[in-house]
Each structure stands twice: as C-alpha cells, then as structure tokens.
Amino acid sequence: MKEGVAISFHVPLVDISAYVRDGSSVERAAVAQQVDAACREVGFIQVVGHGIAASVIQGLTDAMDAFFALDLRAKKAYRTPPAVNRGYTPPKSESLSLSLGVEPANRMNDFFEAFNVGAGADDYPHVADLPQPDYADNVWPDIDGFEAHVSAYFAEAGRVARTMTRIFADALGLEPGFFDRVTDHSLDVMRMNYYALPPGTDVRLDGDLTGMGEHTDYGIVTVLWADQVRGLQVLGSDGSWNDVQPADGALLINLGDVTARWTNERWMSTLHRVKPPVIDGMIERRRSAAFFHDGNVDALITTLPTCVDPRHPDLYEPTTIGEHIAAKLAGSRAGRRNDAAVRESARVLASRSVGGAGEGIRTSSGTVRS
Template sequence: MPTVDISPYVTGEGDRAAAATAFDAACREVGFVQVTGHGMADDVVEGLTTAMDEFFALDLGTKLAYRTPPEINRGYSPPRSESLSLSLGVGPAGGNDYFEAFNVGAARSTYGRDDLPADHYAENVWPAEVRGFEARVWTYFTEARRVARTLTRVAADALGLPEGFFDAYLDHSVDVLRMNDYALPPGTVDAGGGPLTGMGAHTDYGIVTVLWADRVPGLQVLGGDGAWHDVQPAEGALLVNLGDLTGRWTNDRWLSTLHRVVPPVVDGTIRRRRSAAFFCDGDVDAVVTTLPQCVGADHPDRYGPVTVGEHLAAKLAGSRAGVPNPNAGRETERLMAGRP
C-alpha cells in the first residue's frame, strides 16, 4: 500500500510536485493509497468513532426507526439489507452483506438550493437517542470533505490539469459519509446458503473516497495479479481510493480498484470492525468525459459521456435496491477474473 504525504497541499510548505508524482504512481499501480499529513485532528476522529459506537449499540428496533427507502442514501441500513456486489451486476438478488451502516450527506439545505434532486440531496435523519451525534458526525464530515477537496487538487497536478480543474464539478457535490459496523450478536453465522461477506466486492462510485478504518483485518483489494490482498491502515493514516468517475476521466490510467470486506469469523461469530467512508461524487448534473490526454492510438477511449446522477443511480439501484447493474462492464470482468 503506497503512502503519500499530502502536507504540502495542507500547510503550503514542502514539495507539492513530489507529492503529486507519488500520488500519480499510486493511482496507476494500485488505486488505493494511504495519506499522511492530512491535517485531521485526533479528537475529530474520536468524536466520530464514539458517536458510531453509541448509535450501533442501540437496540435494533430503535435503529430501524431511522431506516429510509433504498433510493434515499440516508439513515440506517440493517445487516443483510444490501449486496454491494450487485453494483457490479454480480451476486444474489437479496441482501447478503453482514454489515450495518448509517449514512449522512450533503442535502439541499447544505447548499441552500431547493432545485436539487430530492433523492440525491435528501435531508439527513439524526438519532435523537445519541446525545451530540449530529455535531460529532458533521464535524468529521466537514473535515473529510476538506481532505477530499485537497486530494482533487493533488489529482489535478498529478494529471497535468489546470489548477482547480475539479472545482467546476464540486459546486454542489453529492457527498455522503457512510459509517459501517461489522458486529453481529453472538451465535452461529448463517449466510442463508450464500457466501459469507462482510461487504461484497465493489468499486466506489464517484471521484474519490476518504476512508477511516480501525486496524482490524478484513479489508481486501484486488491486485493486478488477480489475487485479493489484505489492507490495513497505518496508525493515524487515512486510506484513499479512486471511484469509477475518476477511472472514466482517466480512461483507466488511474484505477477504480475493486475491494471487499471479508470479516474474520471466530467460533461462528464475526470480530467487530468499524469504518467510515466519505464519498466525494461530484455535482449530480455534471457530465464526465474522458480527458483527451488519456486517449491515444494505443489506448482508445473506453467510455462514453455520463452524468454523475445517471452513474450513481445505476450503482445504488444495485447495492441498495437489489437490482443488478447491467452497465458495470469492465469492473465486472475484472471481478470475475479474480482468483478466490
């Protein structure tokens, strides 16, 4: 797992060109990278994790009161209600992923715009049973958004684009923070005849993902050798991976890497693991087209234009609504070629 110090972009001191070059190499070779020098304070992360712990410790009935319809990417998702691999058109029609989650995101009110689509910019639901939940989570959300925006500046330099190139796509970005918990009550784990997955194999959907994860094993990345490799963050580092839209922009010069979570199972129970993924997905009406410098005679354009909203709708219909995505194409081929 490559490590890149992005502090020159945070503090204004240091070698930005070296950081951009290192980021480019990581995005070409792996698509996942650890970032240090991100400037996120420890107490911000602690506020997030304590808020997560307090919410997920609530009884199931209380948590279910915060469940929203599948097309609204907000609120609570109980275990086995989703199949992330369906976002690639692969897997069972019913939910089979053993994780629970709570989602918050940038809403219409965040941008002060009533004309944005209500599904992608839904208002958040906040659990009243957890004191200070909204404040702690939104503080982290704001900091993760800052890190994501910083990474788009690094990306622009790494790709030789004009400074601020991605800003035009981030005026009212569909930004979502998903807090994940992989704990299950003691007892026998029953996968219902299907494979046991903490979170099924998938790519992320948007521009860039900023991931906080505790240091419990489970996260795996599909390498170029067709094998799944364990990934664990260093102390204090954030994991960053690219989404499908960046893969489209760069014509796969940069990788939208397949990843999954395989929870450690001991005596029939899953060891607890937590993570929080901030997805920076771009403006819902923005059109993503391949960058000209990423197309050549030996590397023809693999993708047609797509709006952020169209792409997200197809992906979310798979993972949350149980409708296999028929348009995954290359990602599905990569998944099926991978070794067990």
C-alpha cells in the same frame, strides 16, 4: 497468474502535508508524483499529514458506538427508502456486487450494518432546485452529541477529499480549478459501517455471509477511516485478494469509477470487499467510515483528451455523475443488477475464476502497518 508466482502488493504511504499547509511547489510536485504512481499502479493510497485531529476521530467513533449499540428495532426507526441514501441499513439488506452487475449467490447478502449522512440542498444555497432525493435531508438519531460529532468529522473528511482533488489536478496536469467546476454541489455521502454479531451467535464466513461484496466505489474519491482490524481486501493486478489495514494515524484513499472514466482507466478504480475475521465463532468487531466525494449530480463525465491516443482508445460513452450513481445505487440498495457496468463486472468474475470467493488471499505483503 502463473502457479507459484505472486506479485508483491503494497499500498503506498504518502504524506500530503505539503498541500494541507500550502508547502512549496517542489514539495507539492513530489506529492503529486507519488499520488500519480499510486493511482496508476494500485488505486489505493494511505495518507498521513491529513490534519484531522485525533479528538475529531474519537468523537466520530464514540457516536458510532452509541448508535450501533441500540437494539435493532430502535435502529430500524431511522431506515429510509432505497432511493434515499441516508439513514440506517440493517444487516443483509444490500448486495454491493449487484452495483457491478454481478449476481451474488444469495441476493442482498452483505453482512454489515451502516448509517449514512450526506450533503443536502441546504448545504449549497448558491444552487437552485437541486434534485431530490440526491440532496436529501439527513435523518439524525436522538443520541446526545451524535449530530455534532458526526458533522465535525464529515466536514474534515470533506476537506481531505478536496485536498486530494487538488493533488489529482496537479498529478494529471490539469488546470488547478478543474475539479472545483464539477464539485461545487458535490454528492457527498458518508457511510459509517459496523461489522459484528451479538455474543453467542455462531457464524461462518462463506458464500452466504459476506461482510461487503466485491465492488468499486462510485464517484471521484473516497476517504476512509477504519479500525486496525483485518477485513478490508483489495484486488491485486494478478487477481489475488490482499488484506489491507491502515497504518497508525493514516486514512485510506481510493479512487471511484468517475475518476477511472475521466482518466480512461489510466488511474484505477480498484475492486475491494470486506471479509471480517471470525474468532471463536464470532465476527471480530470492525468499524469504518467512508466519505464519498462523488461530484455534481449534473456534471458530465467525458474522457480527458490527454488520456486518449491511438494506443488507448476511449473506453466510455459520456454520462452524467447522477446517471452513473443512480445505476450503482439501484444495484446495491434496491437489488436491481447494474447491466451498464460491463468492464467492472468482468474484473469481478475474473477475480473469482483466479482464486475463488475466499481463496488466494495474501496477508503479509498486503497488510500495511507502521
């Protein structure tokens, strides 16, 4: 990036109601065109008209607040082994940058706590012998209403994710059922994240305290609900980090590595991180719920022929979604560097050389509010 020159960063806002309510072909084509442009240029989208009722979101946040208010010992009772992507994750027990093969200054240093739920084998009775622990049972806290509220939102977020893949198929000129074939027993996981510290704890956000390290998401598409609190930062094409907050009533949508591989990086799996703000020596509370729609564990990822030509040679070797996800999780949850993520780790290191870990951050142009 040239000194004194900044590329404007903007996360497009798209109304997807034409797909939710089965609008006209003209209306749907306009939405698909907007989504294609956003996926090419940013890799993040804000969507409204998604159809999730405010009461469902309120139920989710109430459930999150009830769980994360428990003392640490009670929460740790719901912890699972690293290979099982369910249950509770305490602060500073993961490092998302390792999922890209990048060593953080301090291993397992991401300061957030989380609770994961996902689709289990019983959710796909039409498929026999689904592998474990990919399709593990959930661990539900003994909190009144928690399972019901979280399950209600999980179902709605899944609906939105599948709506987005319908839009993706149209935007990429694929047959309408393309994604149905690779998502009929999708690895779907929702991670509820919580950033805060007990009152009176003095902290500084520096190299030793990262809310969530630089990473790309792993699968097809992510549906993110988040508080309107600063913290999420998205990497711009000029190597700068940009603060992004959701508009009123909007969900943030971003692409994962699987989609970037399918499209030969025509569409972007954009690097992002979380740097929650510190106010008067305390981290401001920030909550989010990320629904990861990753695809079938046995689906083979091969580059779409329409995305390969003499100017754009195939960048990736074929792999299954299960193999790809396993390598990423081994990095973030088990602390084993993912040496297969060559292209992604290069982008992380390039961003660090441009602005450093905490510099070069723009807020005004990167923040989207309605």
